[in-house]
Amino acid sequence: MLGLPLAFTIPAVLAALAALPVLYWLLKMTPPPPSRVVLPTLSIVRDLERKEETPAHTPWWLLALRLLLAALVILAMAGPLWNPDADVRSGRGPLLVVMDNSWAAAPDWKERVERAGALVQTAGAAGRPVALRAISDEPVEIVPVTATRVLEQLRSLVPVPHSLDRKRHEAAIGGFIDKNPEASVVWLTDRISVMGDTGVVSSLLRKAENRLTVLAPDQSGSIALAGGANAPDALNVRVLRGSDAAPAAGTLKATDARGRQVAEAR
Numbered sequence: 001m002l003g004l005p006l007a008f009t010i011p012a013v014l015a016a017l018a019a020l021p022v023l024y025w026l027l028k029m030t031p032p033p034p035s036r037v038v039l040p041t042l043s044i045v046r047d048l049e050r051k052e053e054t055p056a057h058t059p060w061w062l063l064a065l066r067l068l069l070a071a072l073v074i075l076a077m078a079g080p081l082w083n084p085d086a087d088v089r090s091g092r093g094p095l096l097v098v099m100d101n102s103w104a105a106a107p108d109w110k111e112r113v114e115r116a117g118a119l120v121q122t123a124g125a126a127g128r129p130v131a132l133r134a135i136s137d138e139p140v141e142i143v144p145v146t147a148t149r150v151l152e153q154l155r156s157l158v159p160v161p162h163s164l165d166r167k168r169h170e171a172a173i174g175g176f177i178d179k180n181p182e183a184s185v186v187w188l189t190d191r192i193s194v195m196g197d198t199g200v201v202s203s204l205l206r207k208a209e210n211r212l213t214v215l216a217p218d219q220s221g222s223i224a225l226a227g228g229a230n231a232p233d234a235l236n237v238r239v240l241r242g243s244d245a246a247p248a249a250g251t252l253k254a255t256d257a258r259g260r261q262v263a264e265a266r
Helices: 011-028 060-077 086-090 109-125 147-156 166-179 198-211
Strands: 006-008 080-082 095-099 130-134 184-188 212-215 223-230 235-241 252-255 261-265
Touching: 011 060, 095 109, 095 166, 109 130, 109 147, 109 184, 130 147, 130 166, 166 184, 166 198, 184 198, 198 212, 235 252
Parallel strands: 095 130, 095 184, 184 212
Antiparallel strands: 006 080, 223 235, 252 261
């Protein structure tokens, strides 16, 4: 917008800015002067000191402040996005957002959802259809829909407490890329490789050429459970750290199927 890294998710709301001159005229209007009536008791209060005076016209600075507040409200309702992704904003085809929603994505899940939401809103503001594919979903055909619908799907998405197989979705994502030559794909990965799926992203990168972007946050502080073994008097669980940056100590809580805590140990 005007050379600035600024976009709006609902640009039609900006049309309300054209009503600011009308608002200026309404704010500048002054009511008719009050009628003057001589009261018999007026002589009693005639000599009292006048402490407050009402100006005949609205001060210019107050009028400007009110117009500025009205303009800011209109801009906020238009859903501004500062520095949206240039590739997403300038692209022509549909946008596919792929999200790893395994246990490794849980620590920064809120940031992941916000990042994906910004991408979806930017594409929607540019008039592009959008599709969302979570790795926990069934590997069905990917069909682009509106950005509003994808935002609803994104809000209902949660990480699952186990590892996921990306390879199941290789055919669906590859088919989406083949069917939409101008499409772009953004993959928010958790950088955890399981079940021999190391080549999935690489093969899709070759297929999509420059149309696939992989966003991989640092997972060096991740903690994982490598499985449990039942003993006669306890359940032994192995805990793994992604690196020395992960916490060296903590509390492990066990819950039943209803979420009730049944055990706790350091």
